[in-house]
Amino acid sequence: MSKVPKYKIKSRIWITTDEGTFLGAGRITLLEAIETYGSISKAAKSMKMSYKKAWGLVNSINSQSKEPIVRPITGGKNGGGSSVSEAGKKAILLFKKLDEENRMLLDEKNKNLDF
């Protein structure tokens, strides 16, 4: 090829337990949407995901954590919606931190890449 290409290492991380995937990029996006919209169905709609699929993901996430990550909002005018718990907010931040740290580590290696 005529010019030397600029190589870049890309990465994707996800967290598993014995049950399978616990958190990954898509699940984090869903959790953030639930935080934004206060509802699993609205969050699902915003991602063009079926409610059934979103509910299954939320169920899978909750079943693999010690404390619920998503929980129902009870009472008040938003009764019936769902919110991301404090444990869930911490989980989102931790996932993003791990992902970002990983990217930064890999980015440092880009300059030495040669093929």
Place this chain on the structure above:
Amino acid sequence: MSKVPKYKIKSRIWITTDEGTFLGAGRITLLEAIETYGSISKAAKSMKMSYKKAWGLVNSINSQSKEPIVRPITGGKNGGGSSVSEAGKKAILLFKKLDEENRMLLDEKNKNLDF
């Protein structure tokens, strides 16, 4: 849940240039199969991949590296086959090393994971 789950960070890396993906797990598997079988078509068959798809991947890889990664075997009884060049063998090793290093770094973080 009844028992505390064991969390594990999994990762996948791939290398891109401005043209798109240069190397990823699937492309590395294809290169290794070409090394094994000495032929793009046999390598493709071993992976249940169409020859057209394998040829497209090889072409994409070669067009993004300074030296050819896969090249035709000329002459001899294997004339007509393909082999992985020295540059290609180095690329395979480098990719696997980067992937392994990344996994090891992430594995160290598993013990501190808690959700």
